[in-house]
């Protein structure tokens with residue numbers, strides 16, 4: 001039969017074990033809860049601020065599915081190919097991407113940019129109201145859309161007007177195409193120019209608000 005004196009240390013050990021257990025539970029369960037990666041929905045305005053401070057900076061940036069992985073080649077983004085009449089072999093390297101708005105309907109622009117009757121009027125891409133991308137001239141060839149810059153430029157015509165904000169899906173389609181072209185031709189962000197910058201006395205397109213929105217989306221894709 002054991003002397004109670006021998007039980008006292010055991011009781012203390014038992015108490016210690018119980019206390020350790022409670023502490024371990026607290027650390028593990030509470031610790032797990034606070035360290036658990038939080039799914040932050042950037043469309044929600046009521047993100048629980050108490051969780052944000054434990055989420056590493058990198059995890060707070062939301063990367064949409066389509067932004068992840070490699071940049072798509074320009075060809076894979078094209079919905080339709082129509083050949084413009086006015087095109088020729090390039091005489092110099094590409095260093096500029098020029099953004100335009102059509103200042104008229106998609107059908108009117110498609111007709112104008114592909115017609116053999118309109119001398120030296122074309123573009124590489126035409127983006128519809130729905131954000132569909134039509135390739136009119138392969139970017140390796142010269143199209144005619146900006147005075148004095150054609151042989152070094154890729155021209156993107158977006159259906160819309162310089163004084164109106166183009167649709168979000170047009171901004172997105174344009175940005176995806178631009179990011180793809182920047183990657184394909186190894187061009188910096190500064191190579192994206194508004195038609196109005198290159199021909200300021202005659203052109204207003206695609207408008208500052210459209211330019212800003214597209215550049216913002218391009219930067220988002222490039223991050």
Ligand SMILES: [Zn+2]
Nearest residue numbers: 100101195205
């Ligand atoms: Zn233009």
